[in-house]
Amino acid sequence: MTTTRSVMPFDEALERFEPVLGLETHVELGTESKMFCGCPTAFGAPPNTQVCPVCLALPGALPVANDQAIESTIRIGLALNCTIAEWCRFARKNYFYPDMPKNYQISQYDEPLCTDGHLDVEVDGRTVRVEIERVHLEEDTGKSTHVGGATGRIHGADYSIVDYNRAGIPLVEIVTRPIAGTDRLAPEVARAYVTELRELMRSLGVSDVRMEQGSLRCDVNVSLMPRGAAEWGTRTETKNVNSLRSVERAVRGEIERQAAVLADGGRIVQETRHFHEDTGATTSGRSKEEAQDYRYFPEPDLLPIAPAPEWVEELRARLPELPTARRRRLQAEWGVSDLDMAAMRNADAVDLVEATVAAGAPAADARKWWMGELARRANESGTALADLPIEPGQIARVVELVASGALTDKLARQVLEGLLAGEGSPDEIVEARGLRVVSDEGELIAIIDQVLAANTDAADKVRAGKVAAAGALVGGVMKASRGKADAARARELILQRLGVAG
Amino acid sequence: MSAITRDEVAHLARLSRLALADDELEHYATQLDDIIGAVARVAEVATDDIPPSSHALPLTNVYRPDEVRPGLTPEQALAAAPAVEDGRFRVPRILGEEA
Numbered sequence: 001m002t003t004t005r006s007v008m009p010f011d012e013a014l015e016r017f018e019p020v021l022g023l024e025t026h027v028e029l030g031t032e033s034k035m036f037c038g039c040p041t042a043f044g045a046p047p048n049t050q051v052c053p054v055c056l057a058l059p060g061a062l063p064v065a066n067d068q069a070i071e072s073t074i075r076i077g078l079a080l081n082c083t084i085a086e087w088c089r090f091a092r093k094n095y096f097y098p099d100m101p102k103n104y105q106i107s108q109y110d111e112p113l114c115t116d117g118h119l120d121v122e123v124d125g126r127t128v129r130v131e132i133e134r135v136h137l138e139e140d141t142g143k144s145t146h147v148g149g150a151t152g153r154i155h156g157a158d159y160s161i162v163d164y165n166r167a168g169i170p171l172v173e174i175v176t177r178p179i180a181g182t183d184r185l186a187p188e189v190a191r192a193y194v195t196e197l198r199e200l201m202r203s204l205g206v207s208d209v210r211m212e213q214g215s216l217r218c219d220v221n222v223s224l225m226p227r228g229a230a231e232w233g234t235r236t237e238t239k240n241v242n243s244l245r246s247v248e249r250a251v252r253g254e255i256e257r258q259a260a261v262l263a264d265g266g267r268i269v270q271e272t273r274h275f276h277e278d279t280g281a282t283t284s285g286r287s288k289e290e291a292q293d294y295r296y297f298p299e300p301d302l303l304p305i306a307p308a309p310e311w312v313e314e315l316r317a318r319l320p321e322l323p324t325a326r327r328r329r330l331q332a333e334w335g336v337s338d339l340d341m342a343a344m345r346n347a348d349a350v351d352l353v354e355a356t357v358a359a360g361a362p363a364a365d366a367r368k369w370w371m372g373e374l375a376r377r378a379n380e381s382g383t384a385l386a387d388l389p390i391e392p393g394q395i396a397r398v399v400e401l402v403a404s405g406a407l408t409d410k411l412a413r414q415v416l417e418g419l420l421a422g423e424g425s426p427d428e429i430v431e432a433r434g435l436r437v438v439s440d441e442g443e444l445i446a447i448i449d450q451v452l453a454a455n456t457d458a459a460d461k462v463r464a465g466k467v468a469a470a471g472a473l474v475g476g477v478m479k480a481s482r483g484k485a486d487a488a489r490a491r492e493l494i495l496q497r498l499g500v501a502g
Numbered sequence: 503m504s505a506i507t508r509d510e511v512a513h514l515a516r517l518s519r520l521a522l523a524d525d526e527l528e529h530y531a532t533q534l535d536d537i538i539g540a541v542a543r544v545a546e547v548a549t550d551d552i553p554p555s556s557h558a559l560p561l562t563n564v565y566r567p568d569e570v571r572p573g574l575t576p577e578q579a580l581a582a583a584p585a586v587e588d589g590r591f592r593v594p595r596i597l598g599e600e601a
């Protein structure tokens with residue numbers, strides 16, 4: 001293994017060197033069928049159940065491009081402020097590797113569908129413009145599992161087994177121009193860019209962009225140059241970084257590693273590196289020089305793409321509200337601070353809060369539940385907030401029940417627990433768990449009298465004017481009613497019954 | 503002067519994962535040289551008013567609607583595979599041990 005563990009602390013590395021970033025992001029489009037054939041694209045199907053002669057490259061099978069994938073790619077290009085090609089072609093990228101049964105991947109080479117765009121991201125209150133070099137359309141590869149050998153990795157495996165369900169799913173590659181001048185913010189800029197891109201894809205509705213399922217994958221390029229140097233250093237490419245947090249860590253880790261190598265008088269090898277989720281470190285993979293002879297040529301089996309300018313303009317006019325504008329609007333509507341808005345974004349709660357508000361809840365309540373109790377639950381179980389088995393409409397109903405006085409916050413938490421356990425709708429859970437607030441005054445008084453009788457010491461203290469002792473009695477009432485009493489009303493009644501003015 | 507060198511043929515053979523013996527390299531270098539020569543003659547005919555083209559048909563924008571069509575069953579898909587394991591195509595070792 002060519003693993004070098006020595007690193008230079010980030011701050012020191014940044015004092016001596018300036019980083020330059022580049023990001024290549026792959027987005028699997030959420031089309032019903034594959035790029036060049038009619039196979040379905042659902043994630044997680046049993047191996048080789050979503051394949052046909054085209055995506056298995058059986059002799060004589062011919063590809064035909066998916067119109068929806070072309071349209072989605074153009075919409076992505078437009079949303080990224082790109083120029084859309086008036087005429088372009090697919091190209092064959094030739095390589096021998098069993099993840100593509102054709103022994104080539106249909107991609108685009110020197111004629112990408114979209115070029116020269118940009119995406120603005122916000123980091124630390126500062127707007128950084130990330131230039132987009134190109135957006136092109138290609139097909140995803142199959143999935144290999146490496147069997148045997150010491151590590152389960154490709155190196156030294158005894159053999160591999162391949163599932164072609166993913167082969168041929170439309171894949172959009174988005175490539176930035178080198179991003180210089182980000183300095184200490186480089187790791188955050190990388191993360192903010194991928195976050196913004198992910199939100200953009202979501203708002204366009206072109207992909208489910210689930211990094212953990214690989215429908216959004218990121219390759220991170222990093223190079224360092226000594227401060228004041230005019231020329232950029234040699235870059236490395238860290239492949240398949242599969243979470244937002246990992247994007248940030250990969251950039252940071254690579255800066256620390258390269259700084260140590262350079263400070264030691266060493267040289268950076270242009271190579272592909274692998275990111276390790278557990279340690280945050282990268283290790284050397286294939287060296288670039290040997291892998292780069294793809295002999296691209298125009299794909300003879302597919303005709304050129306020539307989007308009519310009128311159609312492109314129509315697509316541009318129909319673009320939805322984009323994430324930055326939407327965030328600004330929501331923040332104003334909800335009346336929340338920059339900090340609260342950023343927290344909601346980081347927790348992936350903006351869509352959920354918006355949907356809850358749409359279902360009738362006041363924004364402050366919607367935010368309280370999603371960012372409080374539910375964020376805590378998601379955190380505990382290690383799931384994404386959106387993956388909790390709970391719907392915004394259900395939260396809106398819980399909020400409504402609390403507002404009407406039928407539930408206290410404490411009881412509402414029990415309803416959430418029931419929702420997460422799949423016990424039905426909020427109303428069903430209130431009914432089944434018997435959670436409704438004791439609103440019958442007679443019932444509440446009966447409970448209070450019981451508690452007073454059982455706690456004569458405390459009751460006497462209150463009678464004698466030590467009103468603070470009422471707290472313990474209210475606690476007793478809440479306990480006896482299993483949390484279903486209205487605590488404020490219980491306190492009033494206790495004081496009344498003990499002859500003390502409230 | 504031939505249009506393709508023996509070293510270039512060896513490079514292409516390696517990229518194509520073909521194990522060619524020395525006499526075969528010689529043999530294919532001669533053949534490929536003939537082919538490149540023939541293509542070069544076509545190129546000579548081209549003038550400025552003939553744009554380069556990659557497709558014989560004057561068509562663009564031929565697409566299919568985004569609809570799922572029935573494909574193969576896994577049994578059919580794997581029927582001709584030399585080796586199968588766990589519902590997947592089994593392929594020989596891809597890369598050796600790391601240096």
Ligand SMILES: [Zn+2]
Pocket residue numbers: 034037038039050051052053054055056168573
């Ligand atoms: Zn197929």
